Amino acid sequence: MSLPSFQLHMPHTVDQAISLAGSLKGDSAFVAGGTDLLVNAKEQLNCHKNLISLSGIGAMKEMSRFSIGAAVTIAELIRKGEILPPLLSKTARMVAGPALRESATVGGNLLLNGRCVYFNQSKLYRCSHGACMKAEGKACIAVAQTERCYAPFSGDLAAAFLVLNAEFELAGPEGERIVPACEFYVNDGIHANVLNSAELLVRVRLSEDAFDFNCDYRKLRPRSSIDFPEAGVAVAVKKTNERASELRVALTALGPAPSLAVLRDDQLEQAKARGLADTLWKQLSPSVLAVRNTSFSPTYRREMARLFIEQMLESLLA
Numbered sequence: 001m002s003l004p005s006f007q008l009h010m011p012h013t014v015d016q017a018i019s020l021a022g023s024l025k026g027d028s029a030f031v032a033g034g035t036d037l038l039v040n041a042k043e044q045l046n047c048h049k050n051l052i053s054l055s056g057i058g059a060m061k062e063m064s065r066f067s068i069g070a071a072v073t074i075a076e077l078i079r080k081g082e083i084l085p086p087l088l089s090k091t092a093r094m095v096a097g098p099a100l101r102e103s104a105t106v107g108g109n110l111l112l113n114g115r116c117v118y119f120n121q122s123k124l125y126r127c128s129h130g131a132c133m134k135a136e137g138k139a140c141i142a143v144a145q146t147e148r149c150y151a152p153f154s155g156d157l158a159a160a161f162l163v164l165n166a167e168f169e170l171a172g173p174e175g176e177r178i179v180p181a182c183e184f185y186v187n188d189g190i191h192a193n194v195l196n197s198a199e200l201l202v203r204v205r206l207s208e209d210a211f212d213f214n215c216d217y218r219k220l221r222p223r224s225s226i227d228f229p230e231a232g233v234a235v236a237v238k239k240t241n242e243r244a245s246e247l248r249v250a251l252t253a254l255g256p257a258p259s260l261a262v263l264r265d266d267q268l269e270q271a272k273a274r275g276l277a278d279t280l281w282k283q284l285s286p287s288v289l290a291v292r293n294t295s296f297s298p299t300y301r302r303e304m305a306r307l308f309i310e311q312m313l314e315s316l317l318a
C-alpha cells in the first residue's frame, strides 16, 4: 500500500501542462485531486513516473453560468451551485463524502478510472485470482473472455452532464476540440473515453438550453454516506406550454460507459401508448453492460435503475 515514487510537475497554464505531457512521451498522467489516481497507484494500478498537477492552473478553476473548469472541486461546485442548473449541485452532494469532495474535482470525476471488484484490489489479490486484463493480466475475471473489459464507469456527475447536453472542451498537442458529453465515453473499461494521450479536459460547457429542464438524480449504493454508485440515473424533462416536449435519461455505473436516451415531440406521443419508462429503457438497454463485478447483483442494479426512471418521470411530469 505504499505510493510508488514519481516526479511531480507544477505547470501554471494549460499550454504548459500539454507541452509537458507531450515531452514526457506517454510516461505521465495528469493529477487533479488525486482521490482516484493516487488511491489506485498505491495498489500498483495505473502508475506513472511523472505526474502533472492541475492544481496550479488558475484558468481550470474558474466557474461561470455556462462553464465549469475541470479543476473546480466538487465541494466548490456545491458552494457556488446556485448559478448552475440545480441538478449539478444535487448530484455533486451525492458524490463520496464531504472531506473527499474538498479535493475531488469535476474533471477527475468525469475521467474516473473504471472500477471492478477484481481490479481495485492489492496486486497479491489480483494475481491470486488469475490477473485481470485491466491490470497485469490478459483476460477478464468477471466475464470469462478477452475482448472487452466490463469495469463500470462509476462517476455520478457524468449522468447529470449528459442529460444537460453538456460539451467537453479538450486541449492537446494537436489543438483544441469540443466533444459533446454524449460522444465522449466508450463502452470499454480500459479505453473508456475518446481522450488522447497528453490531452486535457479543460472545462465543461453548458448552453442556455440546460436551464430549461426540470431534473432529478437518484443513486443506488450500499451506504448513502460515501459509496460509489451501483446504478445512477439522471432524468431531465422539458415542458413547452405545460406539456412535456423533451425527455432525457442518462445512466451511470451500469457499464463501462454512461449512456443517454432522448425522446422528443412525436416520439413522446408514440411512446405514451407503450409507457415512457419502457420506451426509454429499451433505448438504453443495448449500452447497459452490468455484470457480476460490483457489490450488488446485475439484475438488482438494472431493476433499480428501471424503477428510478419510472419514479422520477412520474414526479417530474406531474
Ligand SMILES: Cc1cc2nc3c(=O)[nH]c(=O)nc-3n(C[C@H](O)[C@H](O)[C@H](O)COP(=O)(O)OP(=O)(O)OC[C@H]3O[C@@H](n4cnc5c(N)ncnc54)[C@H](O)[C@@H]3O)c2cc1C
Pocket: 029, 030, 031, 032, 033, 034, 035, 036, 037, 038, 039, 054, 070, 071, 074, 094, 095, 096, 097, 100, 103, 104, 105, 106, 107, 108, 109, 110, 111, 112, 113, 154, 155, 156, 157, 199, 200, 201, 202, 226, 227, 228, 229
Ligand atoms: C472513498 C471514496 C468514495 C468515493 N465515492 C464516490 C461517489 O460516490 N461517486 C463518485 O462519482 N465518485 C466517488 N469517488 C471518486 C471521486 O469522486 C473521484 O475520485 C474524484 O472526483 C476524482 O477527482 P480527482 O480530482 O481526485 O481525480 P484524480 O484522482 O486526480 O484523477 C482521476 C483520473 O482523471 C485524470 N484527470 C483528472 N483531471 C483531468 C483533466 N482535467 N484532464 C485529463 N485527465 C484528468 C487523471 O489522470 C486520473 O486518471 C470516491 C472516491 C473514494 C476514494
